[in-house]
Amino acid sequence: MVPIGNYLFLSLALFTIGVIGVLTRRNVIIILMSIELILNAVNINLVAFSRHWANVDGQIFTLFIITDAAAEAAVGLGIIIAFFKNRETVLADEMDLLKW
Amino acid sequence: MTPEQISQFAFYFFAGLAVLGAIGTVTARNVVHSAIYLITSLLATAGIFLTLGAQFVFAVQIVLYVGGIMVLFIFVIMLVNLDVALHQLQFNRQRWVAGLLTLVLASQLGFAIWFARGEGSLDIPAGRTGTLSPQNVEQFGLALFEKYALPFEIASVLLLVALIGAVVMTKKRA
Amino acid sequence: MSALLDFLKTYMWPLIFAVVIVAVLPLLAGYVVLMERKIMADMQARLGPMRVGPHGLLQPIADALKLLIKEDIIPENADKVVFWFAPVISVTAAMLAYSALAIGPFFQIAELNIGLLFIVAVSSMGIFGIILGGWASNSHYSLLGALRSTAQMISYETAAGLALVGGVLLSGTLSTQKIVMAQHGGTWFVFVAPIGFFLYLVASIAETNRAPFDLPEAESELVAGYMTEYSGFRWAVYFLAEYANMIVVASIATTLFLGGWLRPFGSIAALDFLDFFPPLSFLGVAGYCLYRTPKQPEPIQSMVMALFGGLCFLLAAAMALPFVPAFAASKPGLHGAFWFLLKVSLYIYSFMWIRFTFPRFRFDQLMKLGWYFMIPLSIVNVLGLGVYKVLRQMQWSQWPAFLLTTGGTLLVAIWLVWLAQRKVAVPEPAGEMTEAEG
Numbered sequence: 001m002v003p004i005g006n007y008l009f010l011s012l013a014l015f016t017i018g019v020i021g022v023l024t025r026r027n028v029i030i031i032l033m034s035i036e037l038i039l040n041a042v043n044i045n046l047v048a049f050s051r052h053w054a055n056v057d058g059q060i061f062t063l064f065i066i067t068d069a070a071a072e073a074a075v076g077l078g079i080i081i082a083f084f085k086n087r088e089t090v091l092a093d094e095m096d097l098l099k100w
Numbered sequence: 101m102t103p104e105q106i107s108q109f110a111f112y113f114f115a116g117l118a119v120l121g122a123i124g125t126v127t128a129r130n131v132v133h134s135a136i137y138l139i140t141s142l143l144a145t146a147g148i149f150l151t152l153g154a155q156f157v158f159a160v161q162i163v164l165y166v167g168g169i170m171v172l173f174i175f176v177i178m179l180v181n182l183d184v185a186l187h188q189l190q191f192n193r194q195r196w197v198a199g200l201l202t203l204v205l206a207s208q209l210g211f212a213i214w215f216a217r218g219e220g221s222l223d224i225p226a227g228r229t230g231t232l233s234p235q236n237v238e239q240f241g242l243a244l245f246e247k248y249a250l251p252f253e254i255a256s257v258l259l260l261v262a263l264i265g266a267v268v269m270t271k272k273r274a
Numbered sequence: 275m276s277a278l279l280d281f282l283k284t285y286m287w288p289l290i291f292a293v294v295i296v297a298v299l300p301l302l303a304g305y306v307v308l309m310e311r312k313i314m315a316d317m318q319a320r321l322g323p324m325r326v327g328p329h330g331l332l333q334p335i336a337d338a339l340k341l342l343i344k345e346d347i348i349p350e351n352a353d354k355v356v357f358w359f360a361p362v363i364s365v366t367a368a369m370l371a372y373s374a375l376a377i378g379p380f381f382q383i384a385e386l387n388i389g390l391l392f393i394v395a396v397s398s399m400g401i402f403g404i405i406l407g408g409w410a411s412n413s414h415y416s417l418l419g420a421l422r423s424t425a426q427m428i429s430y431e432t433a434a435g436l437a438l439v440g441g442v443l444l445s446g447t448l449s450t451q452k453i454v455m456a457q458h459g460g461t462w463f464v465f466v467a468p469i470g471f472f473l474y475l476v477a478s479i480a481e482t483n484r485a486p487f488d489l490p491e492a493e494s495e496l497v498a499g500y501m502t503e504y505s506g507f508r509w510a511v512y513f514l515a516e517y518a519n520m521i522v523v524a525s526i527a528t529t530l531f532l533g534g535w536l537r538p539f540g541s542i543a544a545l546d547f548l549d550f551f552p553p554l555s556f557l558g559v560a561g562y563c564l565y566r567t568p569k570q571p572e573p574i575q576s577m578v579m580a581l582f583g584g585l586c587f588l589l590a591a592a593m594a595l596p597f598v599p600a601f602a603a604s605k606p607g608l609h610g611a612f613w614f615l616l617k618v619s620l621y622i623y624s625f626m627w628i629r630f631t632f633p634r635f636r637f638d639q640l641m642k643l644g645w646y647f648m649i650p651l652s653i654v655n656v657l658g659l660g661v662y663k664v665l666r667q668m669q670w671s672q673w674p675a676f677l678l679t680t681g682g683t684l685l686v687a688i689w690l691v692w693l694a695q696r697k698v699a700v701p702e703p704a705g706e707m708t709e710a711e712g
Contacts, residue, residue, distance in 0.1 A: 001107065002111045005217040007111075012206060014118060014122050015209075017123060020199060021125065023199075024198050026188075026192045029131055033138050036142075037126075040145050051152045051153055051154070051232060056240055059154050060243055060244055063160060064251060066165060067255045069169060074262050074265075075265050075266055075269070077176045081176060091188070130353075132353075155387055155388045159391040159392055162398070162399065167395065175424070237448060
C-alpha cells in the first residue's frame with residue numbers, strides 16, 4: 001500500500017508544473033492545457049483522500065470536476081476560435097486591446 | 101512479485117510518466133507536441149486512479165478527458181495552427197518572477213505535506229466510517245443518484261449552458 | 275528470476291490468451307479482408323481473388339508479404355515521431371479492447387468489473403491514431419480527411435455508447451461475462467431491445483469508417499484521407515487497425531445483444547440437437563474442400579486445398595471432443611467459441627452487405643443523421659428500456675412491456691425521420707435583413 005503522502009506529493013508536482021505553465025507561456029492554448037493539468041492534480045488529491053477516508057464522495061467530486069473541465073474547455077476554446085478569427089493571433093501578449 | 105511490489109512499481113511508473121508528460125506539456129515548442137504530452141500525462145493520471153482503486157473514475161478519465169476534451173483541443177489546434185508561432189518566443193516576459201513565486205508556493209505546500217506526514221495527521225484516522233466496496237461502479241452509482249442527485253442535475257444544466265455558449269460564440273454573424 | 279516465474283505462473287492463462295489474441299487477430303483481420311473481396315465479388319456477379327491459393331485462400335499472406343517489402347516513404351517536413359507513432363496508437367487501441375471481451379466462459383484475458391466501460395474508453399483512444407496520423411503527414415488532404423473522420427467518429431461514439439447503455443440497463447452490470455450470463459436462460463437482448471441493436475449497428479458502421487459512412491477515406495473524395503501519405507507496412511498497420519476495429523465492434527455487439535458465446539435456444543433441452551451443428555458444419559466444409567481438391571488447376575493449389583480440408587477436419591474433431599464423456603466439461607468453452615465466432619461473422623457479413631448495397635453519405639448528411647436522429651433516438655431508447663425494466667419489476671409479462679416500450683421508441687423514431695424529411699421554408703435573403711439585425 002503506497003502511503004498517501006506520495007500521492008499528495010505527485011499532486012503537488014503536477015499542480016506546480018501547471019501553475020508554471022499558466023503563468024509563463026504565451027500561447028493561449030497551452031495556457032488552457034496547463035489549467036487542465038491543475039484540475040488533474042486536484043483530481044488525484046481528491047481520489048487519494050477518497051481512499052484514505054474510505055468514502056466514495058471524493059470520487060464523485062472528481063467526476064464533477066471532470067465535467068466542469070469539459071464545459072470550461074469547450075467554452076474557452078470557443079473564445080479562442082472567435083478571437084483568432086478576428087485578430088489572427090493566439091499569443092496572450094498580443095491580446096492587448098483593453099490595455100490603456 | 102508480491103502485490104505490494106506491483107502496486108509500488110505501478111505507482112512510481114505512472115507518477116513518473118505523469119510528471120514527465122506535464123513537463124513536456126509546459127515546455128514543448130510545437131503545440132501539437134504539447135497536446136500529445138498532455139494526453140500522456142492524463143493517461144498516466146488515469147493509471148494513478150486505477151492504483152487507488154477508483155475504477156469508474158479511471159474509465160471516465162479516459163473517455164471524457166482523453167477521448168473528449170483532448171480531441172477538442174487537438175481540433176482547435178489544427179484550426180488555429182500558425183507556423184509563425186513556432187519561431188517566436190515561447191515564454192513571456194514575466195517568466196522568472198512567475199517561476200520564483202510558483203516555487204515559493206510549491207515549497208510551502210511541500211513543507212505542509214511533509215510535516216503532516218511526520219506528525220501523523222496523514223495516518224488512517226481512527227473515526228473513519230464507511231467503506232470502499234470493490235464494486236466501485238455500483239457504490240459510485242448509488243451515491244451519485246441518491247446523495248448527490250442535485251449536483252448531478254446542476255452539472256447537466258452546466259453542460260447545457262456550455263453547449264449553448266460554445267455554439268453561440270462560434271456562429272457566423274450573418 | 276524466481277519472482278518472474280512466480281509472476282508468469284499466477285498470470286499464466288491471461289498471458290496465453292493475450293498471446294493468442296495478438297497472434298490471431300491480424301491473421302483473422304487479413305482473412306476478413308479476403309472474405310470481403312469474395313463476398314463483394316459474389317454480390318457483383320464475379321469471382322474475386324482466385325489465383326493466389328485455391329479460391330484465393332492465400333491472398334492475405336501474399337498481400338502482407340507485398341506490403342512488408344514495399345518502400346517506406348515519409349513526406350518531407352512530416353513530423354517523424356508522430357508519423358511513426360500514429361498507426362501504432364490505432365492498432366493498440368483496437369487490440370487492447372479485446373482484453374475485456376469474453377469469447378467463452380473461460381476464454382477471457384481479464385474479467386473486469388468495468389469491462390464494457392473499459393472497452394468504450396479504449397476504443398475512443400483509437401481516434402488519436404487517426405487525427406495525429408492526418409496531421410503528421412503534413413498534407414492538406416490528409417489533415418482534412420483526418421478532421422472529417424474524427425468528427426464523424428466522435429459524433430457517432432455518443433450514439434453507440436448510449437445504445438450500449440441499453441444493454442447494460444437490461445443486465446444490470448458492466449462486466450462482459452455477467453452480461454452474457456444475464457442472457458442465459460432468458461432471451462437475447464436483441465429481442466428485448468431491437469432498436470438499441472439497430473442503433474449500435476449503424477453507429478458502429480460509422481465508428482469504423484465503413485461505407486456508407488466512408489467519405490473520409492473514399493478514393494474519389496480525398497484520395498485516402500488520413501492514410502494518403504502512408505505506404506507499405508505503415509498503411510498495412512492502419513488497415514489492420516480498421517479491420518481489427520470491425521472485429522472488436524462486432525464482438526461487443528455479439529456480447530451485448532446476441533448472447534455472446536451462448537448457443538441459440540440454449541435453455542430449451544428439446545433443441546439440444548443444435549449442439550451437433552459445430553462439428554457437422556466443419557465436417558461439411560472439410561468434405562467440400564477435399565471434394566474440390568482434385569479439381570484445382572495446379573498441383574500446389576490442390577495441396578493447399580487438401581491442407582485446408584485437413585485443418586477443417588481437425589477443427590471438426592475439436593468440436594466433437596465434448597461428446598466424448600471424458601471431456602464433456604469442455605463443451606461450453608469449445609462450442610462457446612464457435613457460436614461467438616459465428617455471430618461475429620454474421621455481424622461482419624451484414625456490415626459487408628450494407629457496404630455493397632447503399633450509396634455513400636455526403637458529410638453534412640452524415641453529421642445531420644448522427645446529431646439529429648441517432649442521438650435523440652438513443653436517448654429515447656434508454657428511456658424506453660428504463661420504463662421496460664420498471665414495468666417488468668411491476669410484474670408485467672414480457673410481451674406487453676416490450677410492445678409498449680419498443681412501440682413508443684419506434685414512434686419517436688418515425689417522428690424524427692418525418693422531421694428530417696419535411697422541406698424547411700427557405701429564409702429571406704440576407705440583404706433584406708441588414709436593418710433588423712444588431
